[in-house]
Amino acid sequence: MCGIAGFVNDTSAEEKTAVLKRMTDIIAHRGPDNEGHFVDERVALGFRRLSIIDLQGGDQPIFNEDSSMAITMNGEIYNYRELRRQLIDLGHTFSTESDTEVILHGYEQWGHQVVNRLRGMFAFVIWDRGRGELFGARDHFGIKPFYYARMGGTFMYASEIKSLLQHPDFHKELNTQALRPYMTFQYPALPETFFKGVFKLPEGHWFTFRDGKMDIHQYYDPAFGESKQDLKDLVDSIDQTVQDSVKAHQVADVEVGSFLSSGVDSSYVAALARPRHTYSIGFGKGTYNESDQAGELASILKLNNTTESLDGDQAFSYFPQIQWYMDEPDSNPSCVPLFFLSELASRDLRVVLSGEGADELFAGYVDYGVHTRSRIIKDVTRLLGRLPRKARYAIGRWAKGKHFHGAWHLYANLAPAEESFIGQAKVFDEDEAGRLLKPAYRKAPRVSEITGRIYARLKGRSLSELKKKQYLDMHQWMPGDILLKADKMTMAHSLELRVPLLDRKLMDVAEKVPTKYLITDQNTKFAFRKAADRHIPREWSAREKLGFPVPIRDWLHQERYYRLVRSMFEQEWVSEFFDQQALLRMLDDNYAKRNDARRKIWTVYSFLTWYDVYFIHDGTKPELLDLPA
Known part of the structure; x- marks a missing residue:
């Protein structure tokens, strides 16, 4: 797991080197172990490394046999050993034991089709020096981010937008069209980001950039359909594929732990993985803290569980930093506990498993029709x-x-x-x-x-x-919110998150599940829960989805946090975006319990906090926020 950044233009190698250094330094949290640069008269490739596989020999960029191609990659390829054997049989010579080099030789052998052979999460670029062409791709589901922009004669790309801001050709401007959709969706909902001219490479796509022209092509799309499977065969198939995926996602040269909540998804993963360390987090006691139930399950499964309890002061103090790491505003409340959960796990480990993906693949949301x-x-x-x-x-x-x-x-x-x-x-x-x-x-x-x-x-x-x-969520909600916050909040603490329930082979099973076995009178995610029943107690496999419960309602009814949010809403520059008096009235009425506008207030507060960080304070990583007494 790493961070990549780079650009293509005609500046001198000396100029490129200085700029590239700034671009990779700003994302050092994605790869604190090492950095690597390749610069020539046309391209600059930058890399920050978090060492997971081939600890001694996997530094990037990596070159092919005659150094005519170079690659940098962010992610993990879980079938790399199988592909490596195939490529060696085909005559390729490897200089490392890393999964990244497999992609490079795979590109030599199969061209653009290499992406169809990869099982994993990835965002990578390959520079073909002979053709003067940059080839890149993003994984099937959008687990790893990839941003790009064309400004001032430069094509630039990076794992995080803040890296692009370091380039002298970058022109920072707010995308005025992004705010209104965000207020409905709670996350950046457009292909163009909140930064004008910065785009996200869509999930399941590859691109080429050559002679000033960028071509983008789709290589993967879930093929949802129906089958006539009976329930037992379906549950057998789900369980076997989940077991295989969890095993594949544990391949690493470092220890792999697991997040553990009170829900079925992370519980199922942890029960199969049997890691030495699991981690849970929550706010205070009661409704907003799942760590007690997670601890109970860990005890039943005989797993070591580390847990911490958070409070509002921690959440508000770190919130500007959370939005800085996110790059764009996101008002999903779970960003906050995920940030702290990642920090907790990062004290011991570099890699954790998590349960993202099962709700989209197997229909776990009540909004799919349980009203x-x-x-x-x-x-x-x-x-x-x-x-x-x-x-x-x-x-x-x-x-x-x-x-x-x-x-x-x-x-x-x-x-x-x-x-x-x-x-x-x-x-x-x-x-x-x-x-x-x-x-x-x-x-x-x-x-x-x-x-x-x-x-x-x-x-x-x-x-x-x-x-x-399901199809809409796979292409909108999941890459736009769920996976983005998972990547950004874990990488903020140099922690690699792996999602075995969001896997190509499991998708092959999930897309053909008969609709009648997705949601029933008994529960959402019906067939998936039946598979989980075989490994965890029914109390956990049948539990309703909670996500990360966050006490926003309680916070906004406490005077100190209400005053903190109001001080942001009162800033003079806020009137550029909003009817400020209507905004303050909504906040005051919520505090007085005349309405329940907590999600709306939090969405606006998240945007204003992000804007304050990136535009009022020019994108500098903020210090912890001083809270009123």
Whole structure:
């Protein structure tokens, strides 16, 4: 696990070297063990290393046999040993034992198709000196980030945006279209980031850059469909594939631990991995702290569990740093506990396993259609769901906006997913966001345009509404929020996070699960939980998803934190973006318990904290925030 950065332009090698050094220094947290640079008359490749595999010989850049190609890579390839044997049989000579070198020789052998053979998480670039071409790719699901920009005659790329800011050709400007969608989605929802001109390479894509031209191509897309598997065969397949994936994700030359919450996903992973160390975290006692339940499971499984309890002072003190590490504003409350959980694990380890991915692959979210506890409503909805598509769509649309019990359940399950579902987070209604924003920030793609571009890829495919929702989350919510915060919060502490439940081979199983075994009257993620039953107690496998519960509501009702947030909302520059009086009124009414606007307040506060860090204070890593007495 590492950080990469680089650029292509015509400046001198001496100038390139100085700039590249600044670009890699700013992301030293991604790779504190070593750094490597390659510079010639056209390109600069930079690298920061966190040593996980081939501790002595895996420094980058790595070159092929005749030094005509060089690679830098951020990530891990779990099938690299198998590929290495194939390439040696084909005549390639290796100089290291690293997984990175496998990609390089694989590119020599198979060209762009090498990405289809990789199992793992990665973002890499290969410089072909003879062709004067840069080739790069991002992994199938977007586990590892890759940003790029073209400014001032320079093509630049990096694992983190803050690295790009160090380049003299970088022009820093706020992308005014990013704010309104963010207020609805809670995360950066556009291909172009909050920094004007900086883009994310999409998950499952590769690119070439040559003679000033960039070409981007998709190489992977989950092929959701249906099968007629019976439940036992399906559960057998899920369990065997999860076991195989967890084993593959433990390949390392250092110790591998695991995060452990009270939920089924991390519990299943930890039960299979049996690491020497697991880690849990929470806030205070009771509802917002899952560490007690995690500790119980660790005791049952005879695992060592380390836990810590957090408080609001820690959260607010470190919050500006959290937004600095994130690069773009993200108001997912779980960023906060994940930041501290990563620091806790990093005291002992360099690598941990986690449970991200299972909710998207196996339908673990209640927003996929679980909006009532009434068996009668569920039975009626199931019967109506057997009607022809036009009829059930009509009933679903009729239920929209109705106020009888079960109306929302009918709408969410019978109306087209394209109309009823935008993903896992909806903070502001977009019209409400528009009213709160100043006119210059209202002009942005509509939510329906953002999700519609993804839904459009499914045209002509016969999928259940539930599988359409999964598909949207795989391409919007997961890379835009879940995986991004997982990468940034762990790498902030030089900790590699591996996600064995988000794996190519497991996706091959998940995409064909019959819809009836995804969500049932018993639970979400039904078939997956049946597989987990074989390894953890039913109390854990059946537990409802909590995520990382964070006491934002309680914080905003405490005067010291309310005053802290209000002091940010009162800043003069805030009026550039928002109707400041309406913003303050919303905060004051929440404090007085006349409304419950905690998620909206937190979303605005996250953006303003990020803007303060990157624009008011020019992107300098902030000190800890002094809290009022």
